[in-house]
Amino acid sequence: xxxxxxxxxxxxxxxxxxxxxxxxxxxxxxxxxxxxxxxxxxxxxxxxxxxxxxxxxxxxxxxxxxxxxxxxxxxxxxxxxxxxxxxxxxxxxxxxxxxxxxxxxxxxxxxxxxxxxxxxxxxxxxxxxxxxxxxxxxxxxxxxxxxxxxxxxxxxxxxxxxxxxxxxxxxxxxxxxxxxxxxxxxxxxxxxxxxxxxxxxxxxxxxxxxxxxxxxxxxxxxxxxxxxxxxxxxxxxxxxxxxxxxxxxxxxxxxxxxxxxxxxxxxxxxxxxxxxxxxxxxxxxxxxxxxxxxxxxxxxxxxxxxxxxxxxxxxxxxxxxxxxxxxxxxxxxxx
Ligand code: MRU
Numbered sequence: 001x002x003x004x005x006x007x008x009x010x011x012x013x014x015x016x017x018x019x020x021x022x023x024x025x026x027x028x029x030x031x032x033x034x035x036x037x038x039x040x041x042x043x044x045x046x047x048x049x050x051x052x053x054x055x056x057x058x059x060x061x062x063x064x065x066x067x068x069x070x071x072x073x074x075x076x077x078x079x080x081x082x083x084x085x086x087x088x089x090x091x092x093x094x095x096x097x098x099x100x101x102x103x104x105x106x107x108x109x110x111x112x113x114x115x116x117x118x119x120x121x122x123x124x125x126x127x128x129x130x131x132x133x134x135x136x137x138x139x140x141x142x143x144x145x146x147x148x149x150x151x152x153x154x155x156x157x158x159x160x161x162x163x164x165x166x167x168x169x170x171x172x173x174x175x176x177x178x179x180x181x182x183x184x185x186x187x188x189x190x191x192x193x194x195x196x197x198x199x200x201x202x203x204x205x206x207x208x209x210x211x212x213x214x215x216x217x218x219x220x221x222x223x224x225x226x227x228x229x230x231x232x233x234x235x236x237x238x239x240x241x242x243x244x245x246x247x248x249x250x251x252x253x254x255x256x257x258x259x260x261x262x263x264x265x266x267x268x269x270x271x272x273x274x275x276x277x278x279x280x281x282x283x284x285x286x287x288x289x290x291x292x293x294x295x296x297x298x299x300x301x302x303x304x305x306x307x308x309x310x311x312x313x314x315x316x317x318x319x320x321x322x323x324x325x326x327x328x329x330x331x332x333x334x335x
Pocket of ligand 1: 052053054055085151152153154155158159163164165193231232233234244245310
């Protein structure tokens, strides 16, 4: 069989054993790939966020199992690289079930990786279709432009295929006849997934956008310039509580105040069926350097105290709709 995939963000060739990921840290300035030769390379690109986005890191972590040699230990090791996104955990659990009593996991992992890739790609299309139906039901029919605001990067860079929240935006642009799409792109401090990555993707799709600082969102909303806010998810609990990039909670609270629909979009592989809610959920805390330093330049005194939670938790009560590949849900949620 010919085991090869070639996406912009990930290129895997199991015939030649060559594996490459796009270094997202260098975007939008350079498009360079990093070769992954062993499990430590995989751990490092996930930990250092050269690859990021919940579904993509899940797939890259599976590649780590292929490149490692002790299933249980390797799984524990890789889960520690980025603990918030549930996808790594879900894919590993699914792989154990898929393996059953089969002793040689290396014989099975490649098939499993390709199954995950195919499924994620088609889940993204279903999310986009479900999302567009929802958007059509929310948008004033007389409006010529649908004005979205989005946070972080949830597109083709973060996933396999079209993307989740950004996938819906792209699909609306392609398929909603007679409507234009405009996107307010939250820059997404501190890693700048919005201004570097989402902007890069929107430009390639020829979608009109403007970058704003995260703290400009309230003002832009107050001017009536936002119709719909749509974000992704790293983990959704059974009651709809959602963990996503830091700053998501701010947007959800603002949407309640300004009466703007707040939508979360994700594949159902981002649902954690083991968690009833995220009330006590611990999110990943990242290094202080991400906040006080850009490349080699310090923005403030390096001795100042810094708190850098990478994600926050949006309670289900603030989420108007959750769009999964399986359908569109509104509260009360019970996944
Ligand atoms: O820290 P990141 O860049 O990996 O975080 C990504 C996000 O928070 C995304 O919004 C989320 O993973 C969904 S990706 C489809």
